[in-house]
Amino acid sequence: MTAGAPEDSDGADLVDRVADGALGWLDARRDRFRLPADIAEPGVDVDRTLKPLGELAELAGLIASVHPRPELRARAEGLFAFAWAQTVDGGVFAELLRAEPHATYPVEIYGVFARAGLRHPDTDALVDALTRPLSWRVPRSDPTRSLGVLNAEDRTRGGASEAWQDDFAADYARTWLGLLPEPWALDRRAAYGLTHDVFHVTDWGRHRDRLPAEAAGYLRLWLPTWLDCWLDERSWDLAGELLAVAACVDVLDAAGSVDIAAAWRRLAAAQDADGGLPETGAEPRPADPAADFLACYHSTLVAAFAATLARTAPVPALVATEAAR
Amino acid sequence: MAGNADALRSVIADAASGVALALRGGGGPDAVSGILHPDNPFAPAAVRVLGADVLAPYALGHPPPTAEAGDAQSVRMALAAYPPGADASEVSVWSYGGLAEAARRFLPADGALPPVPDADMAWTGTDPWQRLAHRVSQLAALAVPGLADGLAANLAPRVDDLSRGFVRAVRRRDWLQAAGVGRWLARLPDVPETLGLDTGLVFVGRLGAADPRVDLHVAAAQRFFGRGR
Numbered sequence: 167m168t169a170g171a172p173e174d175s176d177g178a179d180l181v182d183r184v185a186d187g188a189l190g191w192l193d194a195r196r197d198r199f200r201l202p203a204d205i206a207e208p209g210v211d212v213d214r215t216l217k218p219l220g221e222l223a224e225l226a227g228l229i230a231s232v233h234p235r236p237e238l239r240a241r242a243e244g245l246f247a248f249a250w251a252q253t254v255d256g257g258v259f260a261e262l263l264r265a266e267p268h269a270t271y272p273v274e275i276y277g278v279f280a281r282a283g284l285r286h287p288d289t290d291a292l293v294d295a296l297t298r299p300l301s302w303r304v305p306r307s308d309p310t311r312s313l314g315v316l317n318a319e320d321r322t323r324g325g326a327s328e329a330w331q332d333d334f335a336a337d338y339a340r341t342w343l344g345l346l347p348e349p350w351a352l353d354r355r356a357a358y359g360l361t362h363d364v365f366h367v368t369d370w371g372r373h374r375d376r377l378p379a380e381a382a383g384y385l386r387l388w389l390p391t392w393l394d395c396w397l398d399e400r401s402w403d404l405a406g407e408l409l410a411v412a413a414c415v416d417v418l419d420a421a422g423s424v425d426i427a428a429a430w431r432r433l434a435a436a437q438d439a440d441g442g443l444p445e446t447g448a449e450p451r452p453a454d455p456a457a458d459f460l461a462c463y464h465s466t467l468v469a470a471f472a473a474t475l476a477r478t479a480p481v482p483a484l485v486a487t488e489a490a491r
Numbered sequence: 492m493a494g495n496a497d498a499l500r501s502v503i504a505d506a507a508s509g510v511a512l513a514l515r516g517g518g519g520p521d522a523v524s525g526i527l528h529p530d531n532p533f534a535p536a537a538v539r540v541l542g543a544d545v546l547a548p549y550a551l552g553h554p555p556p557t558a559e560a561g562d563a564q565s566v567r568m569a570l571a572a573y574p575p576g577a578d579a580s581e582v583s584v585w586s587y588g589g590l591a592e593a594a595r596r597f598l599p600a601d602g603a604l605p606p607v608p609d610a611d612m613a614w615t616g617t618d619p620w621q622r623l624a625h626r627v628s629q630l631a632a633l634a635v636p637g638l639a640d641g642l643a644a645n646l647a648p649r650v651d652d653l654s655r656g657f658v659r660a661v662r663r664r665d666w667l668q669a670a671g672v673g674r675w676l677a678r679l680p681d682v683p684e685t686l687g688l689d690t691g692l693v694f695v696g697r698l699g700a701a702d703p704r705v706d707l708h709v710a711a712a713q714r715f716f717g718r719g720r
Contacts, residue, residue: 167556348687350661384685391655
C-alpha cells in the first residue's frame with residue numbers, strides 16, 4: 167500500500183509518472199542550476215543561484231535514498247552528485263561563510279550534503295566556529311525557519327544535545343504545527359510554514375513517526391480541505407507540498423476512501439508533457455527558457471518529492487483521527 | 492423584473508434582521524410579523540426563501556401567534572403557494588418540509604396545514620464533503636432545537652466532513668455558506684475541537700455582517716446552541 171496515494175497499481179503508476187517526468191525535466195535543465203564562478207561576491211543573488219541548488223540537493227537526495235524504483239533513484243543520485251560538484255565539493259560554503267560569517271543559509275545548505283556524509287574540512291572548521299556564538303540563534307525569529315537552522319546544526323555538527331532538543335521543542339511549540347490553530351485561518355504564507363514544519367520535524371519525510379500524534383491527527387483532518395482550496399486555485403506548488411505532507415500522515419477520510427487520490431490526479435493533469443509543473447496555473451508558461459525554469463523548477467522538484475514520499479511505506483498508523491479533535 | 496427582485500431581496504433582508512434581533516432578545520416575534528404581513532405582496536416568497544427561520548423566534552418559548560397574525564398568514568400562504576413539485580431538488584423538499592414542520596409546531600392548529608413531505612435522506616450519507624456542506628448550508632434554517640431531528644441524526648456521523656466544508660467556505664469568503672454550515676455544526680455533537688467553531692462563527696459573523704442572513708445564522712448558533720459567543 168502506498169502512503170496517501172492512489173492505492174491500486176494504476177495509482178502507483180500515476181505518481182511514478184509524475185516523479186519520472188519531473189526528474190526528467192530537472193535533469194534536462196541541470197545547467198540552469200549551475201553556480202556562477204563569483205558566487206561569494208557581494209551582489210550575487212543567492213535566491214536565484216544557491217537557493218535552487220540547495221533545494222535540488224535536499225529533494226534529489228531524499229528521492230535518491232528512498233524511491234522504490236532503481237531507475238528513479240539513479241537519476242536523483244545523478245542530480246545530487248551534480249549539486250555537490252557545483253559546490254566544489256563543499257568548498258563554496260567556506261567561501262560564503264568567510265564573506266558572510268553571520269549568515270545561516272550556507273550552513274543550512276551545507277547541512278544537506280553533510281547529512282549524506284559529504285564533508286569539506288575548511289567548511290567544517292568554519293561551521294564549528296561560527297555556529298557557537300549566541301548570536302547564531304538571534305536571527306531565528308521565525309520558528310519554522312528556526313527548525314531548519316537547528317536541523318542544519320544537527321546535520322553539520324551532529325549529536326543533538328539535550329539543549330538542542332529543548333530548543334527544537336521550544337521552537338516547534340511556537341510553529342503553526344505546534345499550536346494547531348483554526349484550520350480556516352491558514353493563508354498561503356502560513357501554509358508554506360506548515361508544510362516546512364512537517365518537513366523539518368520528519369527530516370523531509372524520512373522519520374514520519376516523529377510527528378506528534380496531535381499534529382498527525384490535525385493534518386489528517388484538515389489536509390483534504392486545504393488541498394481542495396489550493397487545487398481549485400491551481401496553486402500547483404503549494405498543492406504539491408501539501409501532497410508531500412499528506413504522504414507523511416496517510417490521510418484517510420471517515421469512510422476509509424482516499425480523497426488524496428483525486429488530488430493526485432488533478433496535480434498529474436497539471437503537469438505538462440515535458441514533465442514541467444508550473445508554480446501556478448494562472449498564466450501560460452513563459453516562452454523564454456530562463457523564465458520558464460524559474461516559473462517551474464520549484465514546483466517540479468516538489469512534485470517529484472511528493473510523488474516519492476507517496477510511494478514509500480508509511481509508518482504504521484500511529485493514531486486515529488480522534489487524536490487532535 | 493429587476494425592481495421586483497430588489498423588493499423581494501429587501502423584504503428577505505428586513506425579515507432576517509428582525510429574526511436575528513428577536514433571537515438576541517431585542518424584540519418579540521411581532522417585529523417579523525409586521526414585516527411579513529400578507530399585505531406585502533413579497534411576503535409569501537420571502538417566507539419560502541427564509542423557510543423555518545421566520546418562525547424561529549417562537550422556539551424561544553414566546554406564545555404562539557394568533558391565526559390572524561401577519562407571519563402566520565404569510566406562512567400559510569407560502570405553504571399553499573410553493574409546494575415542491577415532482578422534480579424539486581432535495582434541498583427544496585427539505586426546506587419546504589422544515590417550514591411545514593415549524594408551522595405545525597408553532598402556529599395555532601386551527602387551519603389546515605399541509606403535511607410534512609417525505610424527503611430523501613440518502614445524500615447525507617453519499618455526498619462528497621464539499622457538496623454535503625453546500626446543501627446543509629442551504630438548510631441552515633432547520634438547525635433549530637427539535638426541528639428536523641432525523642436530519643440531525645443523519646448528519647452527526649458527517650461532522651468531520653461538515654467541518655471541512657466550513658473551512659472551505661471561510662477560505663472562499665463564502666460567508667453565507669460558512670454561517671449556514673457553522674450553525675448546523677453548532678447543533679451537532681463531536682465537532683473537532685481544532686476547528687475553532689466559536690472563534691470561527693464570530694469571525695464569519697463580523698466579516699459577513701453585510702448580509703443579514705449571515706447574522707441570523709450566527710445569532711441562531713449563539714442563542715439555540717451556545718456556540719460562537
